[in-house]
Amino acid sequence: MQHQCIECGDQVAEVECLDCKEYFCLPCRDQQHRKGKRRKHTSRRLLGILVAQGAGTVVGEQEQRLKTHEDSASSQTEQIQETTGVHVSSSEMYRENVRYIPLRLTPEERKHLIVLEGALRVSEYTDRVDIRTWRKDAIIRQEIEEMLQVIIGLVGCTNFHLTKTLTTGSFQDHEEIFRNIFEIGRRYKIMNPDKMRTTYGKLLHMLQDAVSSGVRTVYGFLEERKALDVLTDDDLLLATQDTSLADTPLEAEDIVMERSDSFRRLAERYVSPALSKQDLERVIHSITDSNNYQAATGALAMKMIKYLQKYFSPDKCDDHSDLSIFYGVNGSKLTHNHRHQYTYVLQTLTLWLEITQQMFYLWWAADQDMLHPNNRYLLCNTGQGLNRMQSCPTVSQAMHQILRSVQRRCGHWVGLSVVHLGDRDVPNALFFIDKYTQVPRIMAPIVQTLDRLDELASCPSTKDFIEAYGGPEILRRNLLRDFFRNAFNGDGDDGGSCIDGRLTSAWNWCSKLEKSPFYRVFMMAGFQGFDVNNSTLGSIVQHCSGPLITQLRFHDQLGQAMMDRHRDKSALVPAKRGMLHVNTMALRTMCATHKHEQSF
Numbered sequence: 001m002q003h004q005c006i007e008c009g010d011q012v013a014e015v016e017c018l019d020c021k022e023y024f025c026l027p028c029r030d031q032q033h034r035k036g037k038r039r040k041h042t043s044r045r046l047l048g049i050l051v052a053q054g055a056g057t058v059v060g061e062q063e064q065r066l067k068t069h070e071d072s073a074s075s076q077t078e079q080i081q082e083t084t085g086v087h088v089s090s091s092e093m094y095r096e097n098v099r100y101i102p103l104r105l106t107p108e109e110r111k112h113l114i115v116l117e118g119a120l121r122v123s124e125y126t127d128r129v130d131i132r133t134w135r136k137d138a139i140i141r142q143e144i145e146e147m148l149q150v151i152i153g154l155v156g157c158t159n160f161h162l163t164k165t166l167t168t169g170s171f172q173d174h175e176e177i178f179r180n181i182f183e184i185g186r187r188y189k190i191m192n193p194d195k196m197r198t199t200y201g202k203l204l205h206m207l208q209d210a211v212s213s214g215v216r217t218v219y220g221f222l223e224e225r226k227a228l229d230v231l232t233d234d235d236l237l238l239a240t241q242d243t244s245l246a247d248t249p250l251e252a253e254d255i256v257m258e259r260s261d262s263f264r265r266l267a268e269r270y271v272s273p274a275l276s277k278q279d280l281e282r283v284i285h286s287i288t289d290s291n292n293y294q295a296a297t298g299a300l301a302m303k304m305i306k307y308l309q310k311y312f313s314p315d316k317c318d319d320h321s322d323l324s325i326f327y328g329v330n331g332s333k334l335t336h337n338h339r340h341q342y343t344y345v346l347q348t349l350t351l352w353l354e355i356t357q358q359m360f361y362l363w364w365a366a367d368q369d370m371l372h373p374n375n376r377y378l379l380c381n382t383g384q385g386l387n388r389m390q391s392c393p394t395v396s397q398a399m400h401q402i403l404r405s406v407q408r409r410c411g412h413w414v415g416l417s418v419v420h421l422g423d424r425d426v427p428n429a430l431f432f433i434d435k436y437t438q439v440p441r442i443m444a445p446i447v448q449t450l451d452r453l454d455e456l457a458s459c460p461s462t463k464d465f466i467e468a469y470g471g472p473e474i475l476r477r478n479l480l481r482d483f484f485r486n487a488f489n490g491d492g493d494d495g496g497s498c499i500d501g502r503l504t505s506a507w508n509w510c511s512k513l514e515k516s517p518f519y520r521v522f523m524m525a526g527f528q529g530f531d532v533n534n535s536t537l538g539s540i541v542q543h544c545s546g547p548l549i550t551q552l553r554f555h556d557q558l559g560q561a562m563m564d565r566h567r568d569k570s571a572l573v574p575a576k577r578g579m580l581h582v583n584t585m586a587l588r589t590m591c592a593t594h595k596h597e598q599s600f
């Protein structure tokens with residue numbers, strides 16, 4: 001029997017608390033057992049050694065050794081319990097999860113990262129190598145040597161002594177140093193998908209043509225120091241808590257104190273000549289970074305799912321909540337009635353949630369496929385220029401495991417189950433991983449806008465604007481209806497219902513947002529684009545809210561004084577009148593996006 005989480009009710013249970021005698025998904029278990037006597041409760045795994053956070057998907061190298069029957073999760077659970085009979089705490093799951101968590105960069109490594117990024121920016125490697133020619137080996141060698149020479153020159157700006165070492169001997173003599181510098185860039189990109197967006201492709205293509213090694217992970221770091229017992233310590237769960245779980249500032253302070261106390265206890269038990277206190281702190285920060293990333297990206301998908309379930313129902317609809325779409329209408333390439341479209345959207349959002357929670361493993365799998373010495377690529381014209389087409393066996397296996405898990409949870413599957421990998425649509429693993437790192441970029445501005453509608457409705461300056469749409473609740477429902485219909489209408493490849501076509505359809509909706517009737521709502525909520533950091537405007541307003549409000553008052557007073565002086569609006573100079581209107585509206589918009597709006 002497959003149990004549901006007793007707390008949230010919509011996730012598959014991953015652990016059973018032996019003291020509470022209840023079933024939880026991992027996030028709810030950590031939330032309910034993070035303080036008090038419950039911290040000492042023990043749990044039993046339900047779905048195997050490696051469990052996706054918040055998903056219940058078994059992936060990775062351990063799956064083949066664990067899975068003997070794939071017909072149901074319950075038969076797998078019974079076999080594991082009968083075979084092992086071991087009751088373990090949920091902290092033991094870290095032993096497998098951290099195999100794919102990159103190690104945080106040290107200050108010295110960050111200096112090398114700056115050098116690498118500078119060299120990649122000026123490099124023209126892909127432009128010169130990815131062409132059809134018979135002398136490719138010579139070109140590759142020349143470009144790699146030129147890249148290494150640039151790195152040596154830039155290293156001189158940060159470490160003169162290292163430069164003296166690199167300038168003596170041949171490149172082969174310093175192979176380890178160059179390998180470490182390239183590995184730093186790969187590790188940084190995995191932890192920060194928004195960074196190195198124009199340079200990472202050059203780096204990976206260069207490593208495809210050269211000899212490369214793996215990325216340093218938390219697990220490997222601890223294994224080298226014979227300190228893997230840290231991963232099974234219950235205090236590690238407390239030391240790596242995400243403060244976003246707190247509902248109030250007081251709870252956030254308690255979490256911070258618990259993290260400090262847990263780190264102190266871990267240091268007392270595990271600090272040794274092989275594992276220094278700084279090393280332990282680096283491990284904890286690396287796992288915390290991973291937890292924060294998964295919490296931030298997963299929260300967006302979960303919030304969209306909650307919005308879908310709150311404002312729409314698969315069983316009933318009216319003219320304002322009907323999600324049905326028809327082929328040829330508004331660019332749609334699918335025909336779904338309301339129930340099918342509701343299920344289609346729910347399944348897609350659930351799949352995106354699963355993928356975001358497994359992103360570190362997928363990065364590792366993409367790295368394995370791209371850089372495997374026996375996995376050769378072909379330079380092919382995919383319709384978007386010459387691209388490296390390469391098979392992706394590891395990523396394909398992981399994606400099909402995730403897809404099967406979502407299909408088991410969602411029941412009847414609407415649309416195609418095709419995963420494009422190694423073809424014209426997704427030529428290689430780098431294209432795949434880049435596509436799905438865009439999921440948070442799509443949902444973040446939408447969630448931000450939906451969350452700020454109540455705030456805009458309560459602000460005197462924007463209240464009438466929101467009321468023109470019928471109020472915040474009606475506006476939120478209509479905006480969601482537009483997104484759930486037109487962003488999932490199948491205008492991607494293969495009719496848009498394949499796994500990758502769903503994401504393409506969503507991107508097409510984003511590209512047409514300026515033509516949407518809700519575009520002004522997005523702008524009033526601080527929207528700057530799907531390809532930028534949407535917190536920029538909020539941070540600007542946060543630091544400048546006082547001067548902005550003062551300027552807005554001044555503009556309002558100035559405008560009123562000018563109107564009093566010139567009763568006839570035509571007496572105003574048109575250019576100045578237009579500039580005054582634009583400046584005032586811009587200031588109003590920026591102030592309206594401030595999280596802590598002040599009345600003025």
